Amino acid sequence: xxxxxxxxxxNGIFKENPVLILLLGCCSVLxxxxxxxxxxxxxxxxxxxxxxxxxxxxxxxxxxxDKVRIPCFxxxxxxxVTLVEMIVHAFLPALYESLGIFLSLIVVNCIVLGxxxxxxxxxxxxxxxxxxxxxxxxxxxxxxxIAVIRELVGSGTLxxxxxxxxxxxxxxxxxxxxxxxxxxxxxxxxxxALGKKGKKFDPRIGCDGCCGNCNLGCDNKEDNAKAQAVIxxxxxxx
Amino acid sequence: MRPFSxxxxxxxxxxxxxxxxxxxFIAICPFLGVSQNFDSCIGMSGxxxxxxxxxxxxxxxxxxxxxxxxxxxxLSTIIFILVIAALVQFVEIFLKKFLPPLYSALGxxxxxxxTNCAVLAVTLLNISEGYTFVQSCVDGFSAGVxxxxxxVIFCGVRKAVERAKPPKSWQGLPITLMAAALTSxxxxxxxxxxDNLFK
Amino acid sequence: MKNSAFNDxxxxxIVLVCICLVVSFLLAYVNGITxxxxxxxxxxxxxxxxxxxxxxxxxxxxxxxxxxGGAAGIGGIQKIYRETSGMGYVIxxxxxxxxxxxxxxxxxxxxxxxxGLSADVGTETSGVGSKAGLPNYTxxxxxxxxxxxxxxISGATFSSTAVRNGVNQALQAFNEIN
Numbered sequence: 008x009x010x011x012x013x014x015x016x017x018n019g020i021f022k023e024n025p026v027l028i029l030l031l032g033c034c035s036v037l038x039x040x041x042x043x044x045x046x047x048x049x050x051x052x053x054x055x056x057x058x059x060x061x062x063x064x065x066x067x068x069x070x071x072x073d074k075v076r077i078p079c080f081x082x083x084x085x086x087x088v089t090l091v092e093m094i095v096h097a098f099l100p101a102l103y104e105s106l107g108i109f110l111s112l113i114v115v116n117c118i119v120l121g122x123x124x125x126x127x128x129x130x131x132x133x134x135x136x137x138x139x140x141x142x143x144x145x146x147x148x149x150x151x152x153i154a155v156i157r158e159l160v161g162s163g164t165l166x167x168x169x170x171x172x173x174x175x176x177x178x179x180x181x182x183x184x185x186x187x188x189x190x191x192x193x194x195x196x197x198x199x200a201l202g203k204k205g206k207k208f209d210p211r212i213g214c215d216g217c218c219g220n221c222n223l224g225c226d227n228k229e230d231n232a233k234a235q236a237v238i239x240x241x242x243x244x245x
Numbered sequence: 246m247r248p249f250s251x252x253x254x255x256x257x258x259x260x261x262x263x264x265x266x267x268x269x270f271i272a273i274c275p276f277l278g279v280s281q282n283f284d285s286c287i288g289m290s291g292x293x294x295x296x297x298x299x300x301x302x303x304x305x306x307x308x309x310x311x312x313x314x315x316x317x318x319x320l321s322t323i324i325f326i327l328v329i330a331a332l333v334q335f336v337e338i339f340l341k342k343f344l345p346p347l348y349s350a351l352g353x354x355x356x357x358x359x360t361n362c363a364v365l366a367v368t369l370l371n372i373s374e375g376y377t378f379v380q381s382c383v384d385g386f387s388a389g390v391x392x393x394x395x396x397v398i399f400c401g402v403r404k405a406v407e408r409a410k411p412p413k414s415w416q417g418l419p420i421t422l423m424a425a426a427l428t429s430x431x432x433x434x435x436x437x438x439x440d441n442l443f444k
Numbered sequence: 445m446k447n448s449a450f451n452d453x454x455x456x457x458i459v460l461v462c463i464c465l466v467v468s469f470l471l472a473y474v475n476g477i478t479x480x481x482x483x484x485x486x487x488x489x490x491x492x493x494x495x496x497x498x499x500x501x502x503x504x505x506x507x508x509x510x511x512x513g514g515a516a517g518i519g520g521i522q523k524i525y526r527e528t529s530g531m532g533y534v535i536x537x538x539x540x541x542x543x544x545x546x547x548x549x550x551x552x553x554x555x556x557x558x559x560g561l562s563a564d565v566g567t568e569t570s571g572v573g574s575k576a577g578l579p580n581y582t583x584x585x586x587x588x589x590x591x592x593x594x595x596x597i598s599g600a601t602f603s604s605t606a607v608r609n610g611v612n613q614a615l616q617a618f619n620e621i622n
Contacts, residue, residue, distance in 0.1 A: 030418075033277070034362055038270035067463075075456040078330060079463055085323035086467045090474055093319065097478035100485050104566035107544060108271075111322045111369055115362040117274060178572050178599060182433070183268050184426040191415075191422030199414035262602075319475045320468070374540075436542075436601055 015134055019141030026149040027197050031117040035109045036150045037186040043166050046154035047147065048102040049109065052095065054143025056087045056113050057122060061139035063087075064127040071128075080123045081114070088113045118142060153189050157181060252383050255376075259387040262436055265363050266395040267429040272363035276396060277421065285354075286400045290393025292354040294386060296336065297367050300329050301385025304368040305378055325368045330359045363392055395428075402428055490549075494525055494534040497551035497560030503528040507621070515617035520610060522547070524617060532559070533621070535614035541565065542573045542602035548610030550585075556618045557589040563607045573603030585611050 025031045032053075039049045063083050071079045092110050096103045103110065113119060122142055127135040158164055161180035163171035179185050201207065265271040279289045304325050312318050337355045340348035358364060367388045371381040402424050411420045495501055504525040509516055512524055520537040527533065532553040538545045544567030551560030565577030575581060575597055581604065584594045592611045597604040 030277075031274075034270050034273045037273060071459055072451070072456040074452070075460045078327070078460060081326055081330060082323065082460070082463050082467055085326050086471060089320065089322050089471055092322065093471075093474055093478040093482075097481040097485070100482075100489075101566065107567060108366055108369060108373075112271070112362045112366060114322055114326050115360045115365050117360060120360060179430075181572055183270065184430040184433070186270060187422045187426035187429060191419040191426065194422065195414045195419035198416075198419065202414060319479070320471060323467070323471070373544075 012134070012137060016137045016141040019138060019143070020145040020148065023142075024145040024149065025118045025121075025142050026146055027194060029118075029121070031121055032146065033190065035112065035116060036146075036153065037183075037190055039106060039109055040150050040154040040157055040186065040189070041161070041181050042105065043151065043154045043158050045102065045105040046150045048095075048099070049106055050143070050147025050150055052091045052106070052110060053113055053116065053118070053146055054140065055091055056084065057119050057143045058136055058139035059087045060084045060119055060123055061127040061135040062132055064123045065130060065132045065135035068128045076128065077120075077124070080120060080128075084119050084123065085114045118146060149193065153193055157185060157189055161185060252380065255380060255384050256387040256390075257442065259384060260391040260394060261432065262438070264391045264395055264432055265366065265388055266392055267425075267432045269366075271366045272361055272392060275357065275361055276392075276399065277418075277425075280396050280400045280403055283397070283400050286393075286396045288351055289354045289357075290389070290396050292351040292358055293361065293363065293392050294389030295351065296329075296333060296355070296358050297364055297385040297389040297392075298382055299336065299385075300325075300332055300364050300368055301371055301381045302378070303332060304328055305371060305376070305381040308372055309378075321369065321372060322365075326359075326365055329364050329368070333359050363388065395432075399425065399428055490536075493549045493562050493564075494536075494551075497549050497562050498527060498531060498534055499560065501527050501529070501531055504534065511621070512617075513620060515620035518613050518617050518620070520613045521617050524621065530554070533618060534560075535617050537610040537613045537617075539606040539609045539613075540602075541568050541576075541606035542600075544568075546576070546603060546606035546610065548607055548614070550611055550614035552614065552618050555589065556615065556622070557587060558585050558592070558611065558615075561585050561611065563610070565603055565607075568600075568603045573600045575600050576603035576607045582607065589615065591615060 019025060023029055026033065026036050035049060035053075040046050060080070060083050064080055067079070067083075088111065091113070092103075095106070095110065122138060126138045130138070155165065157180050158166075159170060160177050162178075163169060163173065163176035177185075180189065259265075263269060266273065266276045275289060275293075279285050307324065307328060308318070308321065312321065312324065317324070333355055337348075337352065340352065340355075367385050371384055374384075376384055403421060406420055406424045409420065415423070494504055505528055507524040507526060512521075515521055515524060520539045522536045522538050524536075525534040532551065535550050535552065536547065537550070538547045540546070546568065547564040549562045549564075550558060553559050561582045563577040563582055565574045568574050568576065581597060585592050585607075588594070588611070592608060592615065594608060594611075596608065
């Protein structure tokens with residue numbers, strides 16, 4: 008029993024890491040990983056929203072009719088996002104400024120809706136809590152890791168303290184191209200590490216991950232299947 | 246700045262210098278997911294432009310005429326996402342019934358748009374920028390065009406990248422992201438043009 | 445049959461409405477707590493900034509729309525404060541930078557010379573655009589009057605242009621009110 012709870016918790020950190028394996032919520036990872044403090048703040052905010060929404064969705068899973076499932080989830084998630092927004096704005100104004108629009112965009116972060124739909128709506132409260140916590144920590148580790156490198160190389164600082172002397176940093180790493188580059192490098196590293204262990208990298212863009220090209224389309228299996236078929240056909244034709 | 250040149254400035258900066266995907270990191274998921282083939286790029290962009298313009302107009306009206314008088318501005322995130330979700334559903338039903346050709350072209354992409362962060366982002370940014378109604382609509386439209394442009398350009402880049410043979414661990418997604426980095430670098434070249442063009 | 449209509453139509457609506465109601469009350473309550481704090485923070489920060497750009501100032505009063513006159517119509521100008529002992533004015537202007545608004549607080553003496561400048565670049569890219577807010581850039585504006593012609597920072601064009609525009613708007617506004 009204990010091991011299965013542990014498995015739920017670590018699932019989000021390693022096996023189904025939301026960012027590197029499920030490839031969800033990449034926008035904020037790319038945009039916010041410029042400074043370590045911002046990245047940790049974003050990680051904390053997302054974890055809070057994820058845990059709370061998972062708990063509430065799991066509590067309400069028997070009450071919510073299947074038809075209005077998605078709108079209900081969105082309302083619940085948006086509530087917690089607004090809560091976080093208000094609290095961060097009031098007590099951590101500097102963080103609020105550095106996160107900017109991406110704090111509000113947690114609402115449409117596929118990780119949160121994805122977990123509500125895939126896990127919390129089917130499992131008990133405690134399991135959902137663990138799942139949310141694991142996913143949140145998995146997200147924070149990745150965004151934090153990328154941020155350490157980007158801040159160190161790009162601005163020459165770490166948590167605001169200067170490590171590399173002024174004039175030796177590579178500014179472009181903190182800009183948009185650097186974001187794509189570092190994310191690509193992180194995935195390449197993961198593929199390489201998995202390859203060493205003899206495992207295969209198996210990203211799940213698509214409906215299993217409930218994001219990428221299908222986002223909310225998951226509840227609309229028919230349309231989604233159509234979209235997938237079109238894409239598959241195109242790929243074959245090529 | 247005169248009103249018309251202000252509109253041009255908004256359009257230019259949303260398409261090039263402030264491009265959502267390649268400069269501001271908004272809507273990366275559909276960008277990576279859909280850019281595999283040209284037709285779905287066009288379909289997706291069309292749907293996004295359509296919904297974004299409409300959402301900008303509707304949320305601006307709701308914000309100005311309902312939320313400000315009732316002092317509900319702190320609920321903007323939650324109300325906007327619900328409005329967008331409802332709007333997407335409505336557009337889908339409307340197109341299905343009255344404009345079947347358009348529906349068959351855009352239909353499959355519509356359900357994917359609700360959680361496209363670009364739509365929520367554009368509505369929230371319209372408000373925080375304090376745009377007027379017309380400016381909001383132009384902003385929404387050109388942000389959509391910018392998204393489409395990024396998608397179409399990147400679709401071409403991706404085709405070329407697929408022919409390359411990178412080291413094994415870089416195959417697939419990592420090299421695609423690398424190509425995205427280079428594509429976004431080209432968009433950095435537009436920085437500064439907007440300033441001097443619209444003085 | 446009747447029952448299934450209830451389940452299909454009425455129940456979802458009731459549940460959704462209930463959730464929305466609960467949520468609205470919760471958020472309204474939290475907003476009631478945080479909104480004053482957010483306002484206070486903004487006020488304290490502004491008070492600190494305007495005091496910092498005018499050394500030796502004793503107090504400030506905000507100019508009304510009428511007193512601002514033509515200055516209110518200059519794009520970017522947010523607020524104008526008059527130093528109560530007659531040292532000069534502090535003008536706040538906000539312009540779009542790279543990531544968001546760059547707010548510039550300019551202290552001007554009575555001859556219209558820049559004596560203090562603070563640029564809030566919190567929304568700009570750290571390490572790049574944020575350079576436009578550092579003293580070794582903003583200090584270049586000190587002593588300027590009429591129109592400031594300080595070079596942009598290469599690589600941080602957007603952010604430094606926003607700072608320069610803000611200063612020039614403030615100088616323009618000063619001419620309007622005097």
